[in-house]
Structures are given as C-alpha cells and as structure tokens.
Amino acid sequence: MTSAVADVHVEAKGSLQVKPGPILLMGAPGVGKGTQAKELVAKWGIPQISTGDLLRYNRDHGTPLGLKAKAIMAEGHLVPDELVNAMVAERLKQPDTANGYILDGFPRTLGQAKWLDEHIGAGPDGPGRKGGGGALPVIAVSITVGYNELLRRITGRRICPVCGTIYNIYLQPPKVDEKCDLDGTPLVRRSDDTEEVFRERMRTYESQTAPVVEHYRALGRFEEVDGAQAVSAVAAGVEAAVERLRSSGTKAAGTETKTK
Numbered sequence: 001m002t003s004a005v006a007d008v009h010v011e012a013k014g015s016l017q018v019k020p021g022p023i024l025l026m027g028a029p030g031v032g033k034g035t036q037a038k039e040l041v042a043k044w045g046i047p048q049i050s051t052g053d054l055l056r057y058n059r060d061h062g063t064p065l066g067l068k069a070k071a072i073m074a075e076g077h078l079v080p081d082e083l084v085n086a087m088v089a090e091r092l093k094q095p096d097t098a099n100g101y102i103l104d105g106f107p108r109t110l111g112q113a114k115w116l117d118e119h120i121g122a123g124p125d126g127p128g129r130k131g132g133g134g135a136l137p138v139i140a141v142s143i144t145v146g147y148n149e150l151l152r153r154i155t156g157r158r159i160c161p162v163c164g165t166i167y168n169i170y171l172q173p174p175k176v177d178e179k180c181d182l183d184g185t186p187l188v189r190r191s192d193d194t195e196e197v198f199r200e201r202m203r204t205y206e207s208q209t210a211p212v213v214e215h216y217r218a219l220g221r222f223e224e225v226d227g228a229q230a231v232s233a234v235a236a237g238v239e240a241a242v243e244r245l246r247s248s249g250t251k252a253a254g255t256e257t258k259t260k
C-alpha cells in the first residue's frame with residue numbers, strides 16, 4: 001500500500017494531562033519538524049505521520065506513487081494534492097491514530113488544508129470525527145527559523161539510514177565523523193538537501209505553504225515557537241504550546257499566542 005512504512009512502536013515517556021489529538025507541525029524546510037515530531041512521539045506515544053517520509057518510502061520502493069513523485073521531489077516541487085491526500089487518508093485509517101497523531105509536512109498547500117479540514121472535520125464548524133485523532137480539533141504549531149540558519153541546517157543534515165537518527169555536521173555532529181552514534185552505520189545525505197534544491201523548496205514554501213500557516217493562524221488553535229534554540233528548548237516550547245492549546249479548548253478564530 002502507498003503509505004506502508006515500517007512502524008516503530010514507541011513507549012510514551014511523558015504524561016500529557018489532556019489527549020494530544022491531531023497536531024500539525026508546520027515550518028519551512030529545515031526548521032526541525034522531523035526532530036521535534038520524534039520528541040513528541042517519544043513523549044506521548046502517538047505516531048508521527050511525515051508525508052516526506054511516506055513519499056521517500058514509496059520512491060525508494062518504486063511503487064506507482066513513488067514513480068510519479070520521484071522527479072517532482074528531486075526538483076524541490078510539491079507532489080500533487082490528490083496523491084498526497086489519498087496517501088494521508090490511508091494512513092489515518094490505521095488504529096494507532098485513535099488518540100492523536102503528529103502531521104509533519106502536511107498540509108503544505110491550501111488545497112491540502114481544505115481537504116484535511118473537511119476530512120477530519122477540523123474547520124471552524126467542529127472537531128474531527130473521521131480519521132482518528134480522538135474527535136479533537138486540529139491544533140497547529142509553527143516552528144520559525146531564519147533563512148541563513150535554515151540553509152546551514154539543510155546542507156549540514158545527515159541521517160542514519162538504519163535507525164533514522166538525524167544529525168547535523170555543524171550543530172549536532174556524530175561522535176565519529178559521518179557515523180551513527182547508536183549503530184555505527186555510515187550516515188547519508190538526503191538527495192534534496194543541496195543548496196540549489198533548498199532554494200527551490202524555499203520558493204515553494206513561500207508561495208504555497210506560508211498561506212497554509214496563515215490559514216491555521218486565522219482559525220485559532222495556533223502557536224508559533226522560535227526554532228533557533230537548542231533542540232531541547234524547542235521541544236519544551238512545542239510541548240508547552242500543545243498543552244496550552246489542548247487545555248484551553250477551542251479558542252475564538254483569530255486569537256493566537258506566541259512562544260518566543
């Protein structure tokens with residue numbers, strides 16, 4: 001199936017006073033969505049659903065979806081909404097989404113956002129009732145980082161192909177050059193983590209995804225977190241934002257708080 005990806009079962013380490021429900025983790029390429037999503041997974045035991053990871057899995061396994069997505073991803077452009085939406089719909093049917101999930105890198109266009117709002121009932125008319133998430137409304141946390149810092153993060157990013165641990169040769173280098181601290185596997189670089197493709201991904205982000213951030217800001221249930229801090233500080237900011245947004249219930253449209 002298109003969304004088949006090796007599921008990693010993670011025991012929750014933390015306690016959240018409220019059910020996490022559906023959480024959107026938003027931000028430009030390189031802000032640390034994947035890293036922060038993994039922190040939330042470890043803390044709350046809900047799955048991370050990364051459309052980038054699902055698409056890479058399909059691309060690397062040569063599925064029909066992967067064959068369609070390959071060239072588009074290599075250029076830093078977006079895979080068409082209908083393909084990505086269908087992949088997410090399939091993933092949301094899985095029972096591990098019942099108490100909540102983290103959407104990482106989705107929605108990335110207003111078309112995807114409208115589809116999601118309708119699909120899980122996340123819009124202003126009411127909390128989600130389809131597709132898991134514990135019938136709670138979507139909350140959105142946007143991580144912000146400046147352009148030059150993003151470029152450094154993207155070009156320095158290295159990933160362990162076995163366990164998925166993410167490193168950065170400038171900011172969080174492995175103990176031994178280019179080898180994973182956990183299993184010693186040689187680290188790899190994502191093929192789209194070059195400066196040229198980064199610039200194109202940023203153009204795509206500004207034109208197509210920045211309006212999605214504004215969409216959720218206007219709906220309320222939205223916070224921004226400064227991503228230019230240590231990973232643990234960003235994680236604390238994201239977790240605090242989620243706890244506040246969940247415990248404050250549905251806020252009036254247009255209200256927001258900012259964690260800086």
Ligand code: AMP
Pocket residue numbers: 029051052053055072073074076077078079080084104105106107108109112192201
């Ligand atoms: P990411 O790992 O989130 O940076 O995604 C890598 C690439 O996958 C992007 O540059 C896009 O080509 C594609 N992609 C990921 N998520 C989406 C999405 N929600 N909509 C369209 N394309 C996506």
